[in-house]
Amino acid sequence: MTPAIALLQQQKIAHEVLSYEHSPNTPSYGLEASEKLGLNPSKVFKTLVTDCSGTLVVALVPVTQSLNLKALAKSVGCKKAHMASPSIVQAKTGYVLGGVSPLGQKSPLKTFIDRSAQTLDVMYVSAGKRGLEVALSPASLCRLCSAQWLDIAT
Numbered sequence: 001m002t003p004a005i006a007l008l009q010q011q012k013i014a015h016e017v018l019s020y021e022h023s024p025n026t027p028s029y030g031l032e033a034s035e036k037l038g039l040n041p042s043k044v045f046k047t048l049v050t051d052c053s054g055t056l057v058v059a060l061v062p063v064t065q066s067l068n069l070k071a072l073a074k075s076v077g078c079k080k081a082h083m084a085s086p087s088i089v090q091a092k093t094g095y096v097l098g099g100v101s102p103l104g105q106k107s108p109l110k111t112f113i114d115r116s117a118q119t120l121d122v123m124y125v126s127a128g129k130r131g132l133e134v135a136l137s138p139a140s141l142c143r144l145c146s147a148q149w150l151d152i153a154t
Contacts, residue, residue, distance in 0.1 A: 002128030003094065003104030008136065011144060015136040018124070022098075022131035029098035030063030033124070033133050044124045044133070045117065047100045049089045049109065053078035056092055058102055058111040058145075060125065065114075065153040072112065075150045101128040102145050111147040113138065118149055 008015045020036035022029075034041040045060045048067050057076060061067050073081040086097050094106035102111055102125055117123050117138040125141065127134040141147065 002101065002132065003106075004101035004126070004128035004134060005104075007104040007144065008134065013136060013140045013144065015134050015140075017127055018133045018135065020131050020133075028063065029126075029130065033126075034063055037124075037133060039124055039133075042116070043120055043122065045113070047102050047126055049084040049093065049100060050081045051084045051088075052076045052081045056084055056088070056109050057081075058105075058109045059152055060102055060111070060113045060117070060141075060147075061153040062114065062116060068152050068154040071154075072150070072152045075112070075152065076110075095126075095128055096130070099126055099128055099130040099132070101126045101134075102141065102147070103134075104128060108145075111145040112150045112152060113142060113145075113147045114153040115149045115151050116153060117141075 026032040030046040034044045041064045044063045048059045069081045092107045124133045
């Protein structure tokens with residue numbers, strides 16, 4: 001059990017855990033999850049850790065889209081945002097790339113979810129391990145992460 005799943009159970013949040021055989025050669029973890037689980041990729045969100053002028057923040061965007069770093073920086077109020085290094089991501093979240101969950105992080109980071117998730121009944125995010133996804137309502141995820149909705153996907 002991952003910290004993400006433990007948090008969902010502890011908080012009694014309705015969710016479903018889905019697993020698949022992860023391929024170490026995959027170029028895109030999120031698209032792999034979508035394909036192997038037969039999910040609509042617009043409902044599968046990738047968890048990206050960024051460095052906004054020295055402050056780490058999490059951004060969730062659909063796997064079919066890219067994170068607009070300029071829009072994120074502007075919304076967060078920093079000069080420039082860039083992707084955080086894998087070693088920093090692992091140290092701060094406790095998760096490895098491809099398995100970073102917005103839930104149950106070692107050091108919870110300020111989180112932003114692309115506004116497109118608000119129209120969904122269910123969304124899928126990493127459950128904290130490569131090959132493991134969790135389905136839950138966008139509202140539940142937003143509440144658990146104390147997240148904000150932003151237009152950050154392109």
